[in-house]
């Protein structure tokens with residue numbers, strides 16, 4: 012009995028110190044991998060193929076973080092989450108990063124105990140309708156049945172849109188995106204609404220993708236980005252600066268194939284990014300070649316975009332660099 | 346000497362028992378303390394706080410039209426999270442109640458059929474039980490939902506089940522509803538009086554059967570009372586309600602066509618699918634409970650009653666089932682509880698019950714996990730306790746049948 016008690020106290024004490032004050036980076040190092048929360052299957056952002064390989068721009072971000080820490084972009088495990096589950100999974104510590112087409116809003120940032128580490132895709136909410144309805148504008152949608160996901164900004168935006176335009180509608184909100192597609196495909200709803208990028212991706216799953224069209228209106232701002240728990244500044248910085256590194260790499264012309272040779276570049280900005288000048292990696296708690304490893308693993312932002320989102324037929328648009336007419340802009344490494 | 350007494354002390358079973366209990370208590374207190382301190386620490390780290398202030402904030406999302414939204418007059422952006430909570434409870438209770446009733450009827454039927462001497466009936470019931478018990482409920486839910494959806498015309502079409510009165514399409518089942526007229530109150534009172542009289546006749550009839558062995562012709566008397574009451578209502582206030590029949594529009598803006606929601610009771614297909622799935626799944630388990638309950642009644646009982654000249658139906662109804670009930674009720678209770686809990690799977694197909702709209706949508710918007718999960722647990726706990734109390738009471742009544 013006494014032994015049991017000692018054991019229990021020891022285990023309890025270990026658990027307390029283990030859970031209450033661990034830094035995520037130490038945790039991740041001990042585990043040997045980054046646990047990354049992704050979607051349950053959204054082509055272009057996070058999607059698993061038949062053999063369980065995850066691809067997508069959100070997946071790339073997690074791989075880049077893993078590479079920045081371990082020098083190996085495969086040291087990451089993925090947890091598919093529905094929109095409804097995602098924040099609980101993050102705040103309970105089940106995952107280290109949430110990289111799942113998640114919109115940065117003030118409520119989420121200030122009330123859910125979370126921090127957004129940046130934006131890796133600027134999006135907006137759109138609507139899709141069967142072409143056969145002959146609807147040309149969202150203003151003609153009075154009386155519509157609308158399918159979407161629960162636990163999303165989408166639900167809130169669409170409600171705002173119809174309320175402010177004094178139109179009536181019914182919302183049918185599913186937990187999983189696949190069911191939304193299936194129900195819309197079966198004709199349960201006149202409208203399918205979600206982020207425009209997701210519309211492009213989900214459309215490919217319809218029986219006849221060409222029999223539907225996306226309406227011109229964009230009814231919201233959806234800055235999508237990676238999220239971490241509030242209260243661990245070091246981890247927050249690692250995720251934020253890994254994203255910044257990928258964007259800066261595009262701007263500086265550093266690519267997956269030239270990253271090693273670029274280490275000897277004459278440009279001090281490139282040298283700082285790739286760790287041949289300064290001590291930026293160590294200040295983050297990593298090695299100085301952290302960014303080089305990240306770029307080596309997934310390529311710069313443009314390369315990642317071309318591989319993942321572009322095949323959906325989505326042009327860079329606002330997601331082009333600020334120097335190329337877009338708003339993608341990363342603070343400098345210095 | 347000293348060693349000896351310590352040894353004795355430890356060997357004393359009573360002392361050992363107390364020691365073990367004290368240790369267990371200490372351990373429990375320790376665990377709870379640990380949970381609390383850990384939660385507090387995490388809350389501090391993530392800059393969160395406990396509180397129920399969010400309940401009076403307005404909820405900014407739309408909820409599909411259901412009994413709950415109708416009862417609470419839900420309006421997105423105006424109604425509060427309190428309303429969302431109660432709408433969730435009402436919608437959960439609604440499918441649970443409908444499911445319990447339907448599953449009990451089908452379950453009893455199937456259970457009796459499994460013991461039938463008719464090969465076709467017996468095989469049908471066996472296949473039913475074996476198939477439905479072994480397919481995961483979630484799959485059955487999807488099956489019913491998407492089968493129902495695929496089979497129906499979209500909202501600009503309809504299948505008339507009762508022409509002009511009851512119709513169905515992808516938007517749901519459209520039923521007429523009564524609009525009460527001025528005499529409705531009087532009519533209600535008259536009906537109540539009639540029901541009271543029927544109840545009294547029933548009691549009287551039972552007493553007489555106990556004393557003399559001859560019951561009153563109960564059904565005939567009850568029917569007479571009902572007819573009389575209806576006649577009185579008709580003569581005094583006329584027909585006290587009118588039906589609002591579903592109005593179907595075939596012209597106008599394309600999205601406005603179809604049934605006009607405010608002219609009918611709309612049962613959304615999500616609700617129907619959840620109800621079907623819960624009912625048919627639970628009925629398979631109830632069938633097994635009923636079957637084993639009936640088999641537990643000794644064969645001599647039914648042989649004796651047949652020997653006394655009762656028909657097979659009478660034997661089942663008057664001799665076997667009342668005794669079988671004693672075996673059936675306890676496991677039946679847990680099936681009812683399962684059904685209620687399983688209703689939370691409905692989130693998968695967009696039926697707005699408690700877990701879906703409160704612990705899902707609302708929680709995602711306000712992030713008060715601990716408070717909201719606590720509130721939700723209270724609801725399920727209350728459901729469970731109430732069901733158990735009721736079933737225990739019912740069980741006691743069934744027990745008294747034994748003499």
Ligand SMILES: N[C@@H](CCC(=O)N[C@@H](CS)C(=O)NCC(=O)O)C(=O)O
Pocket residue numbers: 049050051052053092093094112113114160162163164165186187188189205206209210213233235
């Ligand atoms: N950006 C929005 C919506 C995100 C969202 O969950 N979209 C759905 C609709 S396409 C999705 O990605 N589902 C994929 C899945 O099932 O995991 C938000 O953060 O609330």
